[in-house]
Amino acid sequence: xxxxxxxxxxxxxxxxxxxxxxxxxxxxxxxxxxxxxxxxxxxxxxxxxxxxxxxxxxxxxxxxxxxxxxxxxxxxxxxxxxxxxxxxxxxxxxxxxxxxxxxxxxxxxxxxxxxxxxxxxxxxxxxxxxxxxxxxxxxxxxxxxxxxxxxxxxxxxxxxxxxxxxxxxxxxxxxxxxxxxxxxxxxxxxxxxxxxxxxxxxxxxxxxxxxxxxxxxxxxxxxxxxxxxxxxxxxxxxxxxxxxxxxxxxxxxxxxxxxxxxxxxxxxxxxxxxxxxxxxxxxxxxxxxxxxxxxxxxxxxxxxxxxxxxxxxx
Numbered sequence: 001x002x003x004x005x006x007x008x009x010x011x012x013x014x015x016x017x018x019x020x021x022x023x024x025x026x027x028x029x030x031x032x033x034x035x036x037x038x039x040x041x042x043x044x045x046x047x048x049x050x051x052x053x054x055x056x057x058x059x060x061x062x063x064x065x066x067x068x069x070x071x072x073x074x075x076x077x078x079x080x081x082x083x084x085x086x087x088x089x090x091x092x093x094x095x096x097x098x099x100x101x102x103x104x105x106x107x108x109x110x111x112x113x114x115x116x117x118x119x120x121x122x123x124x125x126x127x128x129x130x131x132x133x134x135x136x137x138x139x140x141x142x143x144x145x146x147x148x149x150x151x152x153x154x155x156x157x158x159x160x161x162x163x164x165x166x167x168x169x170x171x172x173x174x175x176x177x178x179x180x181x182x183x184x185x186x187x188x189x190x191x192x193x194x195x196x197x198x199x200x201x202x203x204x205x206x207x208x209x210x211x212x213x214x215x216x217x218x219x220x221x222x223x224x225x226x227x228x229x230x231x232x233x234x235x236x237x238x239x240x241x242x243x244x245x246x247x248x249x250x251x252x253x254x255x256x257x258x259x260x261x262x263x264x265x266x267x268x269x270x271x272x273x274x275x276x277x278x279x280x281x282x283x284x285x286x287x288x289x290x291x292x293x294x295x296x297x298x299x300x301x302x303x304x305x306x307x308x309x310x311x312x313x314x
Contacts, residue, residue, distance in 0.1 A: 002030075002220045003118075003164070005039040005157045006213060007150075007175035008047040011114070012055055014210050015106040022230065023214060024109045029229045031116065035221065038117030039171075041156045043149045045114050052107050126155040139194035140180035150180045158198050166203025172216045173198070174207040182208065251294075258291045259302035266303070 014020045030036035130151040133141050140147040140154065157173045164171060175181050178188040181195060191199050191206040199206045207216045218226060261284045268277035295301050 001035060001037055001169050002216070003037045003039055003160065003169055003171045004213075004216065005041070005120070005153070005160065005171070005173050006044075007153060007173070007177055007181075008044050008051070009176035010174050010209060010213060011044070011048050011110050012051055013176050014213070015052075015110055016055060016059060017106070017210065020106045021109070023210070023217075024106065024113070026217065026226060026229055027113060028109070030217070030221070031113070036217075038113060039120050039157070039160055040114050040117035041120045041122070041153050043152055045111075047149065048111065048114065056104060056107065120156040120160065122152050122156060123159065126152065126159060129155050129158075133194075139192035140177075142184075142192070142194065143179060147180055150177065154181065154195060154198070161198055161201070161204045164203075166201055170203040170205070170220065172205040172207055174209075174213045174216065176209045178208060181206075254291045254294065255300060255302070258288060259304055261288060262303040 014023060017023075027036060027038075031038070130148060133139075133151050133155075134148070137144075140150040154173070157171070161171050173181075181192060182188040183190045183192050189206070189208045189212065190196075195206075198204060205216060205219075207213060261280075264280050264284075265277060268274075268280060292301065
């Protein structure tokens with residue numbers, strides 16, 4: 001079984017990715033099959049929940065701001081020749097809230113993964129090691145900032161590795177926070193020398209970012225196995241275009257109007273008012289025929305009830 005400790009920074013980066021659902025799905029299936037286990041320090045869940053509102057807001061806000069800026073520049077410098085581009089950007093602006101909603105799903109699913117993982121509560125020995133690291137200015141305290149949370153995370157990983165049979169259950173630590181954990185002024189994919197001892201033994205790997213997480217899964221399980229899992233993955237949720245939304249809205253309006261128009265016929269027949277019935281059919285006839293032609297063969301038109309509804313509702 002592969003055991004992963006994924007830092008908060010990487011979880012947040014994964015949540016922001018539009019293709020994040022695919023990797024989340026893969027990990028969920030590996031966990032369900034007993035092939036993967038997540039090691040989760042409580043501080044990771046706390047940091048993820050605390051940063052979630054800010055990151056979610058920044059995704060939608062930054063996208064909307066970029067689109068507004070692009071539309072303004074196209075309008076000012078492109079002139080009428082780029083009207084089509086301007087309209088396309090306007091349509092994309094309507095998708096920003098939908099993209100934000102898709103991202104919310106990533107956050108929800110990641111939180112479920114974290115809650116289902118193995119909780120790594122800090123021990124007294126780990127807390128003592130954190131203090132010692134701070135006193136000696138060893139990573140992740142080498143940047144002269146408060147890195148207690150980062151130190152607790154890496155000490156939790158160190159304990160897990162020390163107690164594990166790495167040949168049977170390999171471990172990997174994944175982080176995007178290269179400033180605190182990676183080698184300074186070098187290959188960021190390598191751990192800082194102060195932390196290198198934790199990864200010196202075969203079966204304990206240091207991985208950088210979402211790409212490093214994917215590489216860890218690929219190296220351990222193999223591309224073929226991951227492909228077998230992903231062949232069942234068919235998540236597609238591209239937002240509808242604005243013209244599609246408007247078209248659907250117009251269709252619904254026509255169907256409701258048609259139903260209510262026929263309800264008026266039912267009322268006049270019920271009341272025995274032939275004059276009003278004839279007048280209603282003359283006035284509404286052209287619009288009814290237009291709608292009937294529009295939905296011909298689709299079996300989508302009413303009346304949905306032969307009982308007259310005074311409010312005209314469905």
